[in-house]
Amino acid sequence: MTMPRSGLLGGEPQGNVAVPVPLDFAKVFDPKKARERRYNKIRELVSLSPEQRVLDVGCGTGRSFEDFNHENEIVGLDLDSHQKVFQDNFRFICGDAASMDFFRDAEFDVVVSIGVLERIVPYENLRSAATEIQRVGKAYVVVVPHLLTIIEPHSQVPFGQFSPKNFKRFARRWHLLASQRTSPSPMIEGEDLLYLRAREWRSLFPGSIVLSYSYLALGLLRDYIIYGRGSSGTSSPRSGSLKGLAQTVPAVRRIPTSESIVSRKSIRSLSCCSP
Numbered sequence: 135m136t137m138p139r140s141g142l143l144g145g146e147p148q149g150n151v152a153v154p155v156p157l158d159f160a161k162v163f164d165p166k167k168a169r170e171r172r173y174n175k176i177r178e179l180v181s182l183s184p185e186q187r188v189l190d191v192g193c194g195t196g197r198s199f200e201d202f203n204h205e206n207e208i209v210g211l212d213l214d215s216h217q218k219v220f221q222d223n224f225r226f227i228c229g230d231a232a233s234m235d236f237f238r239d240a241e242f243d244v245v246v247s248i249g250v251l252e253r254i255v256p257y258e259n260l261r262s263a264a265t266e267i268q269r270v271g272k273a274y275v276v277v278v279p280h281l282l283t284i285i286e287p288h289s290q291v292p293f294g295q296f297s298p299k300n301f302k303r304f305a306r307r308w309h310l311l312a313s314q315r316t317s318p319s320p321m322i323e324g325e326d327l328l329y330l331r332a333r334e335w336r337s338l339f340p341g342s343i344v345l346s347y348s349y350l351a352l353g354l355l356r357d358y359i360i361y362g363r364g365s366s367g368t369s370s371p372r373s374g375s376l377k378g379l380a381q382t383v384p385a386v387r388r389i390p391t392s393e394s395i396v397s398r399k400s401i402r403s404l405s406c407c408s409p
Contacts, residue, residue, distance in 0.1 A: 166201075168349055172277070172357070173202045175347065176246060179361045180273045182206065186243035191231045191267060192250030193219060198277075199246055200224055209242070232262040237270040240366035245271030249287065252278045252328050260328060264338040271364040276339070280346060280356035281329050287355055288327060295329045335360050 176199075182188070184205040193200065193210030196219035200208060208224045210217075211234070217226040229236065231247070231254065245267050254260040267274050279287050279295070286294030332344045335358055342362035349355045 163350065166197075169198050170202050172248075172347070172349060173199060175359065176248075176275045176277070176361075179359065180244050180275055182244060187241075189237070189242040189245045189270060191245060191247035191263070193226070195219065196221075196224070198248040231266060232259040234266045234270055239269055240272050240364060242271045243273065245274040245364070246276075247274075248277040249279070251276060252330075253288075255328060257328065261338060265365075268339065268362075268365040272366065273363055274339070274361060276335075276360040277347075278335065278358050278360070279329065280358050281331055283356040284353065285350070285355045287349075295327070332358060 176182075186206055188199075188203075188206045188208045190196075190199050190208055190210045193208075193212050194214075196210070200210070200219050200221060204221060204223055206223060210219055210224060210226050211229050211231065212218075212226070213228070213230060215228045219226065227236075231250070247267060251260060251263060254263050264276075267276065281295070283295070284292055286292070288294075291297075330338075332346075336342055336344055339360050339362055342360050345359040345361075347357045347359045349357050
């Protein structure tokens with residue numbers, strides 16, 4: 135993973151022009167270990183055992199989940215028809231997360247989705263995908279970028295989610311959410327990324343627990359981990375497992391209600407710091 139040093143420290147001057155210098159994060163931290171640490175947290179949150187069937191929504195190349203799991207039966211779902219994961223415990227299906235009619239209710243013990251839902255547009259499709267995840271899974275774990283992450287994970291730019299272009303989209307979409315519109319709107323069509331507040335993710339996954347998780351040290355890159363029981367499940371997320379996790383892993387904490395509300399004023403101040 136590389137990013138321009140100018141995004142963090144500024145470029146090295148060459149005459150009157152600042153020249154971006156690539157910064158290799160692999161020299162600062164081990165990305166595979168960071169992914170494995172997050173995988174272990176996901177496994178703990180749902181008490182994943184080897185006999186359980188897993189659906190990975192948006193499996194991609196499998197670097198976030200399949201690379202570390204060779205025990206469970208895993209079905210990978212992705213819009214890309216080219217299979218990229220090849221291992222004995224894995225089966226690939228090309229399909230749309232917003233319409234998983236080919237799966238039965240509660241067909242999987244656990245549904246995971248890592249770094250995918252924020253890319254599903256328009257918002258109505260995101261709502262459908264969230265509903266489908268809860269329908270086909272007895273339990274689910276969803277990982278999305280934190281609204282206040284310092285490094286935006288897709289662009290790898292500090293506070294890239296608050297760039298003026300994105301901020302206009304966020305403001306318009308939040309206005310639509312506040313008005314409780316349910317039909318698709320051209321105002322959010324074509325939006326590349328949907329950064330939601332914790333309470334908005336919780337509304338998409340009723341009864342879920344939303345955790346703030348530091349993927350990188352010092353909170354440079356933060357995620358929301360959203361987990362709970364599917365709509366066909368009979369029990370709610372176990373608070374005991376969350377309590378134990380909080381005692382052993384300081385980087386993971388439950389988000390208070392007051393912290394999940396981000397005012398437009400604070401966002402405006404952050405957008406001034408974006409590149």
